[in-house]
Each structure stands twice: as structure tokens, then as C-alpha cells.
Amino acid sequence: xxxxxxxxxxxxxxxxxxxxxxxxxxxxxxxxxxxxxxxxxxxxxxxxxxxxxxxxxxxxxxxxxxxxxxxxxxxxxxxxxxxxxxxxxxxxxxxxxxxxxxxxxxxxxxxxxxxxxxxxxxxxxxxxxxxxxxxxxxxxxxxxxxxxxxxxxxxxxxxxxxxxxxxxxxxxxxxxxxxxxxxxxxxxxxxxxxxxxxxxxxxxxxxxxxxxxxxxxxxxxxxxxxxxxxxxxxxxxxxxxxxxxxxxxxxxxxxxxxxxxxxxxxxxxxxxxxxxxxxxxxxxxxxxxxxxxxxxxxxxxxxxxxxxxxxxxxxxxxxxxxxxxxxxxxxxxxxxxxxxxxxxxxxxxxxxxxxxxxxxxxxxxxxxxxxxxxxxxxxxxxxxxxxxxxxxxxxxxxxxxxxxxxxxxxxxxxxxxxxxxxxxxxxxxxxxxxxxxxxxxxxxxxxxxxxxxxxxxxxxxxxxxxxxxxxxxxxxxxxxxxxxxxxxxxxxxxxxxxxxxxxxxx
Amino acid sequence: xxxxxxxxxxxxxxxxxxxxxxxxxxxxxxxxxxxxxxxxxxxxxxxxxxxxxxxxxxxxxxxxxxxxxxxxxxxxxxxxxxxxxxxxxxxxxxxxxxxxxxxxxxxxxxxxxxxxxxxxxxxxxxxxxxxxxxxxxxxxxxxxxxxxxxxxxxxxxxxxxxxxxxxxxxxxxxxxxxxxxxxxxxxxxxxxxxxxxxxxxxxxxxxxxxxxxxxxxxxxxxxxxxxxxxxxxxxxxxxxxxxxxxxxxxxxxxxxxxxxxxxxxxxxxxxxxxxxxxxxxxxxxxxxxxxxxxxxxxxxxxxxxxxxxxxxxxxxxxxxxxxxxxxxxxxxxxxxxxxxxxxxx
Ligand SMILES: Nc1ncnc2c1ncn2[C@@H]1O[C@H](COP(=O)(O)OP(=O)(O)OP(=O)(O)O)[C@@H](O)[C@H]1O
Ligand SMILES: [Mg+2]
Numbered sequence: 004x005x006x007x008x009x010x011x012x013x014x015x016x017x018x019x020x021x022x023x024x025x026x027x028x029x030x031x032x033x034x035x036x037x038x039x040x041x042x043x044x045x046x047x048x049x050x051x052x053x054x055x056x057x058x059x060x061x062x063x064x065x066x067x068x069x070x071x072x073x074x075x076x077x078x079x080x081x082x083x084x085x086x087x088x089x090x091x092x093x094x095x096x097x098x099x100x101x102x103x104x105x106x107x108x109x110x111x112x113x114x115x116x117x118x119x120x121x122x123x124x125x126x127x128x129x130x131x132x133x134x135x136x137x138x139x140x141x142x143x144x145x146x147x148x149x150x151x152x153x154x155x156x157x158x159x160x161x162x163x164x165x166x167x168x169x170x171x172x173x174x175x176x177x178x179x180x181x182x183x184x185x186x187x188x189x190x191x192x193x194x195x196x197x198x199x200x201x202x203x204x205x206x207x208x209x210x211x212x213x214x215x216x217x218x219x220x221x222x223x224x225x226x227x228x229x230x231x232x233x234x235x236x237x238x239x240x241x242x243x244x245x246x247x248x249x250x251x252x253x254x255x256x257x258x259x260x261x262x263x264x265x266x267x268x269x270x271x272x273x274x275x276x277x278x279x280x281x282x283x284x285x286x287x288x289x290x291x292x293x294x295x296x297x298x299x300x301x302x303x304x305x306x307x308x309x310x311x312x313x314x315x316x317x318x319x320x321x322x323x324x325x326x327x328x329x330x331x332x333x334x335x336x337x338x339x340x341x342x343x344x345x346x347x348x349x350x351x352x353x354x355x356x357x358x359x360x361x362x363x364x365x366x367x368x369x370x371x372x373x374x375x376x377x378x379x380x381x382x383x384x385x386x387x388x389x390x391x392x393x394x395x396x397x398x399x400x401x402x403x404x405x406x407x408x409x410x411x412x413x414x415x416x417x418x419x420x421x422x423x424x425x426x427x428x429x430x431x432x433x434x435x436x437x438x439x440x441x442x443x444x445x446x447x448x449x450x451x452x453x454x455x456x457x458x459x460x461x462x463x464x465x466x467x468x469x470x471x472x473x474x475x476x477x478x479x480x481x482x483x484x485x486x487x488x489x490x491x492x493x494x495x496x497x498x499x500x501x502x503x504x505x506x507x508x509x
Numbered sequence: 510x511x512x513x514x515x516x517x518x519x520x521x522x523x524x525x526x527x528x529x530x531x532x533x534x535x536x537x538x539x540x541x542x543x544x545x546x547x548x549x550x551x552x553x554x555x556x557x558x559x560x561x562x563x564x565x566x567x568x569x570x571x572x573x574x575x576x577x578x579x580x581x582x583x584x585x586x587x588x589x590x591x592x593x594x595x596x597x598x599x600x601x602x603x604x605x606x607x608x609x610x611x612x613x614x615x616x617x618x619x620x621x622x623x624x625x626x627x628x629x630x631x632x633x634x635x636x637x638x639x640x641x642x643x644x645x646x647x648x649x650x651x652x653x654x655x656x657x658x659x660x661x662x663x664x665x666x667x668x669x670x671x672x673x674x675x676x677x678x679x680x681x682x683x684x685x686x687x688x689x690x691x692x693x694x695x696x697x698x699x700x701x702x703x704x705x706x707x708x709x710x711x712x713x714x715x716x717x718x719x720x721x722x723x724x725x726x727x728x729x730x731x732x733x734x735x736x737x738x739x740x741x742x743x744x745x746x747x748x749x750x751x752x753x754x755x756x757x758x759x760x761x762x763x764x765x766x767x768x769x770x771x772x773x774x775x776x777x778x779x780x781x782x783x784x785x786x787x788x789x790x791x792x793x794x795x796x797x798x799x800x801x802x803x804x805x806x807x808x809x810x811x812x813x814x815x816x817x818x819x820x821x822x823x824x825x826x827x828x829x830x831x832x833x834x835x836x837x838x839x840x841x842x843x844x845x846x847x848x849x850x851x852x853x854x
Contacts, residue, residue: 363732364730373711376711376715
């Protein structure tokens with residue numbers, strides 16, 4: 004047996020009275036892919052942030068190659084060969100992709116004005132792209148990039164460092180199948196070079212594809228460390244139950260049985276450069292799923308329906324009457340709400356409390372005729388919703404930026420529920436959400452449908468669309484490649500239509 | 510049922526306690542040194558609040574702009590234009606021929622309103638440029654500000670306007686008293702009260718803060734971001750114009766430099782407020798302005814030259830900004846758990 008690469012023992016971390024980590028142990032062998040699992044708020048990100056120097060541990064020890072080390076800054080971690088892709092990578096929006104990759108590491112030269120050789124940076128970045136071959140234009144500024152592209156930049160940035168440990172915090176919650184595959188290939192290459200990898204994800208099926216071992220955390224404590232080769236662990240449900248600490252219900256709720264009147268009907272809907280000629284109808288009580296990879300136009304389709312992007316052509320009818328919407332504000336007042344996919348940038352007001360976020364889209368509901376807010380009513384309504392989505396938070400006065408990823412998503416969904424809309428568009432509703440909460444969100448969505456709302460789920464997770472929806476639509480490069488009732492189609496067919504456009508490659 | 514109220518109360522209560530402690534401390538300090546000069550006399554305290562009201566109203570306007578996440582470098586210059594506009598109207602023959610309302614000529618009212626309207630118009634220009642055309646706020650408002658300042662010279666090529674000041678009754682804006690309370694203090698109290706309701710208690714206030722905090726998310730939430738940015742700039746210029754007209758009334762002369770020294774005290778008040786309340790609030794700005802006013806007043810009694818008090822207040826602002834960046838909780842625990850900064854380095 005080789006020497007253990009990393010040994011973290013008895014790690015403790017407390018945030019303002021919340022014990023995020025309570026004596027966690029974690030070990031890593033060279034060349035191992037070690038999955039770190041746990042439900043939202045279990046402490047996964049906190050543990051790896053301690054390892055990468057973002058947070059300092061309150062107690063415990065870290066040994067690297069058998070030697071005790073202290074990691075006091077992110078620079079310490081990098082110097083120790085620990086590279087990290089964070090769950091919410093921070094970048095400078097006005098810098099290009101290249102500049103962000105090499106931020107703070109532009110040159111080896113010392114001095115007050117070390118010269119930065121742009122050409123050199125570009126060559127290095129291109130060499131990186133050969134190792135992680137994805138389709139991305141690094142000359143664009145980060146503010147123009149989509150969430151997927153930002154994630155890719157974050158991975159490239161980690162790869163640009165000399166490393167023996169690579170930490171990936173939920174990379175695939177944003178990436179789609181195509182990039183995920185590239186990432187997995189890359190992980191295999193790194194493994195062969197004896198790089199040890201810590202891999203955090205909520206997609207359990209991935210673990211059995213790439214991980215050698217897995218460690219499960221619950222409420223800041225170790226629950227188990229297992230090898231994925233064992234038969235008994237080779238089973239999503241067993242792992243999910245260990246994470247949750249209780250039996251898991253069925254993931255997807257029953258499909259709809261009663262379909263109401265036509266709610267939303269969209270014809271000839273186009274956005275130049277993104278999607279063409281999309282047409283569909285959604286009835287009350289029905290869930291329409293739209294599956295498509297990044298770049299297929301699904302993301303834009305959602306935003307265009309919600310009128311944050313102006314459409315190029317097409318008509319939208321609600322209950323038979325044609326709508327002409329020119330802003331999200333008008334969409335909301337006409338009963339359409341989009342729960343956006345990129346919650347950090349589009350979904351939430353970070354430094355404000357939960358109640359502020361939840362009520363923001365429908366302040367009328369909690370204000371008096373004078374325009375003043377009725378705090379009592381607001382608290383009551385928000386609390387009710389927050390209980391309904393089972394948000395794990397201290398109370399509704401907590402800042403949303405302090406919540407774990409999955410709980411932030413629940414806040415954004417609560418905000419949507421608060422508007423009491425007729426048509427809900429959910430973009431990537433379960434990104435970064437743990438299995439337990441995922442089930443909760445699915446049931447919530449189904450519940451909404453049962454109340455007679457029309458629902459559209461836009462997702463790059465084919466299984467989600469297949470499992471949740473009554474009607475399915477698949478977009479490939481802006482064109483509809485499949486549109487039928489989910490009862491009549493197979494998962495493989497949908498996946499194929501989304502990934503290749505429906506043509507089997509010869 | 511009331512615990513929510515309690516929490517909201519305690520959230521604002523802590524910062525207010527901090528401020529009250531600071532202010533009591535300063536009163537004790539100055540009172541101790543300046544007792545013989547009547548620092549703690551009713552007269553001095555009334556004077557303190559009267560002086561304060563002008564800079565406090567300008568700072569209140571600026572609070573709106575900072576709340577929507579922008580900067581305004583034009584308001585103090587726009588105030589000069591407003592002051593000159595009012596002074597110019599005050600000088601016209603129309604003024605002395607209008608009927609009397611008590612001891613002021615009725616035409617004073619449209620003269621004041623004209624000044625404020627010109628100010629608001631200028632705010633509208635900045636607001637549209639920043640909110641709709643998405644121009645950079647700093648550069649744009651430096652531009653619009655100096656345009657306004659240039660315009661202020663048009664009336665008299667820059668010379669003072671004395672005409673009618675002693676006779677039209679315009680000085681009453683500064684001198685009038687209601688129940689022994691000087692009119693400027695009443696104006697300040699009224700504007701602060703309305704702004705408090707508007708920014709901190711109404712649904713519109715939420716939209717201002719949402720816009721300032723995350724524009725994209727605000728748009729996705731149905732907030733009319735552009736409207737709120739424009740309103741903020743209009744309010745800022747409008748309030749500053751009023752403050753500049755109040756200065757004009759107090760000095761009894763129309764000057765192109767009426768509000769030229771508003772810039773630093775207004776930012777100081779807003780940022781001292783942010784340092785304690787963590788975001789630009791009406792109450793925070795009020796205490797920020799009060800804080801500066803107490804210092805200024807104390808230094809004046811101590812006969813410190815004006816440039817020294819400017820220096821000290823500016824320094825207080827910088828210290829306040831630094832203090833707001835410090836994570837007190839982590840210092841208490843002697844361990845840093847600062848929020849993740851940019852992860853790259
Ligand atoms: N900076 C912080 N301040 C206060 N509390 C925090 C902070 N960061 C994390 N927490 C709390 O610590 C706990 C663990 O959070 P962490 O982000 O590690 O969860 P996670 O396992 O990564 O969850 P997710 O799967 O949702 O990303 C949560 O209860 C969270 O609210
Ligand atoms: Mg996490």
C-alpha cells in the first residue's frame with residue numbers, strides 16, 4: 004500500500020453557532036477518486052474549503068504525505084499542490100476567459116511590474132484545452148459566458164496549477180452530459196498520473212462510474228466510508244439512505260391523471276441564433292418537459308417565454324388570449340413565473356434575508372393599500388412556504404448567501420410559489436439539490452400541477468424530464484427534434500434526440 | 510406572533526445603540542471641553558440641528574442612489590444650478606409685485622419650486638443615462654454635474670445675486686420657526702420620516718435594495734430596475750437642490766458656489782451609516798449626518814479652522830469604511846473565517 008496522500012482528522016468548524024463540521028475524518032490515497040457525499044448543508048463544501056484554505060479549521064489536523072501541515076490561505080493550499088474547483092466559482096466578470104484562468108498566476112517573474120506575456124498565456128491555455136477538450140471561446144469576457152462556460156473556466160483554472168490533489172465541488176451540477184463526459188475522461192487521465200481527486204456530487208449514478216471510494220457526511224459528522232466495489236454499496240438507494248439517515252420515498256411522483264383546460268399555447272416561437280419555430284401547448288395540471296443540452300437553446304427558450312429576452316417572432320396565448328409581454332414584470336403580472344437556473348446570478352438577492360427574497364416578486368400580496376409592507380402577514384406567508392419546501396434555515400431572517408446550495412434553490416422556488424402564478428417555468432430545478440430535497444421539490448412541482456397550474460420544466464437532465472413530465476419536447480441546436488407524450492417514448496430515444504439530434508451515427 | 514417584529518427590531522436596534530453610544534460619548538467629550546462656551550445649551554443644540562439639516566437632506570438624497578448600487582458625483586453641482594435658478598427668479602420684478610402670504614411674497618414659492626424642478630430634471634438626465642443607456646455612473650454624473658455647474662454661471666456670469674433677498678421673504682426658509690423649532694429642522698424631519706417609510710417600510714424600498722444588490726436577479730423578480738434607478742437619481746438631485754436653496758436662504762445671497770461643499774459630508778454621512786447598518790439606510794444616514802454635525806459643531810466652538818474639520822470628517826468616513834470591512838465576529842474568536850474572496854490567488 005502506498006502512503007496515504009492526505010489525512011484529515013477530527014476537523015471541526017463552527018459558523019456563528021452552527022456546527023458545520025463536528026470531528027470529521029477524511030483520507031485520500033494517491034490516484035484515488037474519493038466521492039464526498041451528503042445532503043445539502045451536510046458540510047461537504049466546508050470541509051473542502053478548509054483543505055483549500057478558504058476557511059480555517061477550529062480544531063483537527065491535516066497531514067499531507069505523512070507530514071503535518073497548516074493551511075492558512077488559499078495560496079498555502081496551492082503551494083501544497085491542492086487545486087480546487089469551487090461550487091460557486093468566483094471570477095472577475097470584465098476579464099476574459101484567459102485572464103480569469105491565470106488570475107494571480109500570470110507570470111513567474113518577480114518585481115513591481117513583471118511583464119505579462121499575453122501570447123504565452125494563450126498558448127498555455129490552449130495546451131490546457133487539449134487536455135480538457137471542450138468547446139469554449141476564451142476571448143470573451145466572463146460576463147458574457149453562460150453558467151456552463153464559467154464552470155469550464157473554473158476547471159481550466161484548477162488544471163493550470165501544479166497539483167497532486169484536485170477538488171471538484173459539484174462540477175456536474177452545472178455541466179451537461181457532453182462536458183461531463185469530457186470531465187470524466189480527464190479524471191481518468193489525472194488518476195493515472197497519481198493525482199488524488201475529491202469529488203462532490205448529488206448525482207449518485209456518477210459515483211459508481213468514476214469513484215473508487217465514497218465518504219458520507221451527515222450534519223457535520225462521518226457516517227460511513229465505503230468502497231464502490233462492494234456489492235452492497237453498489238446501489239443508489241443504499242447510499243441515499245445513508246445520506247438522509249432515513250428511508251427514501253420514491254423519487255418521482257405519480258404522473259398526472261386529470262388534465263384541465265389549455266393554459267399556455269405557444270406558436271412559431273423563435274429567437275434568432277438560439278431556437279426556431281417552437282410550438283407547444285400546456286394544459287392546467289400538466290407538466291411539459293423540455294430537454295436540451297447547453298447551446299441547444301433551452302435556456303434561452305425559458306428566458307424568452309418569461310420575456311427577459313425579447314423574442315424574434317411568435318405568439319404566446321394564455322387562456323386563449325394573446326399576450327404581448329415586454330418584461331419579466333409584465334410576465335409575472337400575467338401569471339407566468341420563471342424559476343431561473345442560475346440562482347446565484349438570476350435567482351436571489353444574496354445579502355438580503357430569506358423573507359426579502361421570497362416576497363420580492365409579489366410584494367403587493369403583503370403590502371397595505373398605502374404601499375407599506377405588512378410585516379406580520381409577510382412573515383406568516385413566507386413561513387408557511389418555507390415550511391412547505393422544508394427549508395433548513397435558522398429562521399427566515401437569515402441571509403440567503405449563508406445557506407447551503409440546495410437550500411438556496413428552495414428559497415428561489417419559494418419565491419416562485421409566492422407569486423401564485425398560473426404558469427410556472429422551472430429551469431434546472433434541482434441543480435445542486437440533494438436526493439432528499441430533490442424528491443421534495445419534485446413533489447412540490449407535481450402538487451402545483453395538481454392545483455391546476457401549467458408547468459414547464461426545462462432541464463439538461465434527461466432523466467429528470469423523463470421521470471417528471473407528462474409531455475416531452477427535445478431541442479437540439481435550436482430545433483425541436485422530438486415532441487410527444489412521455490408515455491409513448493423511451494429515455495434512450497429522448498437522450499439520442501437531445502445529444503445527436505436523433506440521427507444515429509453510422 | 511410578535512417575534513418577527515422583535516427580530517426586525519433587534520436587527521435595527523443594535524446599530525442604533527452603537528450610534529447612540531458614540532453620540533453620547535461625543536456630547537460628553539465636547540461638553541466637557543466646551544462647557545463654558547455653552548456646548549450643551551439649548552441654543553447650541555438647536556443650532557447644531559439647523560446646520561445639520563442642510564447636509565443631512567443632501568445625504569438623504571444620496572442614500573437613494575447608493576441604495577440602487579450607484580454613485581452620484583453630480584448632486585452637489587446640480588444644487589448650485591438650483592440655487593442660482595431660485596435666486597434668479599427671486600430677483601425678477603414679478604417677485605416684488607406678487608401678493609403676500611404672511612411675510613413672504615407669494616412668488617417665492619414658484620421660485621423655490623423652479624429651482625427644485627431644474628435639479629430634478631438634471632437628476633432625470635443622469636438617471637436615464639445610467640439606468641436606460643447603462644453608461645458608467647461615475648463618469649456620466651461627473652459630466653452632467655459639471656454641465657449643471659456651467660449652466661449655473663449663465664444667470665449672472667458667476668456674480669452673486671443679492672436682489673430682493675432681504676425683502677422677498679425667501680430667508681424665511683431658514684429663519685421661520687414653528688413652535689420654536691426652526692423650519693429647516695422640520696423639513697429635515699419630514700423628509701427623513703417620509704424616506705424612512707418609503708425606503709425601509711414600503712414595497713418600493715425593497716425594490717431599491719434589490720436593484721442595488723443584484724440587478725439581474727431583480728429583473729428576474731419583476732422589479733422595474735430602470736425606474737428605480739431613475740427615481741433614485743431624481744430624488745438625489747431634488748433633495749440636494751432643496752438643501753442648496755436652504756443654504757442660499759441662510760446666507761441671504763445667491764451664489765454659484767451654494768452647494769459646492771456638499772460632496773464629502775454627504776458621502777461621509779451615507780458611509781458612516783453603512784458602516785454601522787451594513788447597508789445604506791435612512792436611519793443610518795441620519796446618524797451619520799448627526800455624527801458629522803456634532804463633530805463640526807464642537808470643532809467650530811473650539812475655533813478649529815474649517816479645513817481641519819473637513820479633514821477630520823473625511824478621515825472619519827475612511828475609518829467607517831474600513832470598519833465596515835472588518836469581520837468583528839472573527840476577531841472576537843481570534844480566528845478568521847472571512848467569506849471566500851476571489852478564489853484565484
Ligand atoms: N460562511 C458561512 N457562514 C455561516 N454558515 C455557513 C457558512 N458556510 C456554510 N455555513 C453553514 O454550514 C453548513 C454546511 O454548509 P456546506 O456549504 O458545507 O454544505 P454542503 O454539504 O456543501 O451543502 P450543498 O450540497 O447544499 O452544497 C450549513 O448549515 C450552512 O448553512
Ligand atoms: Mg456545497
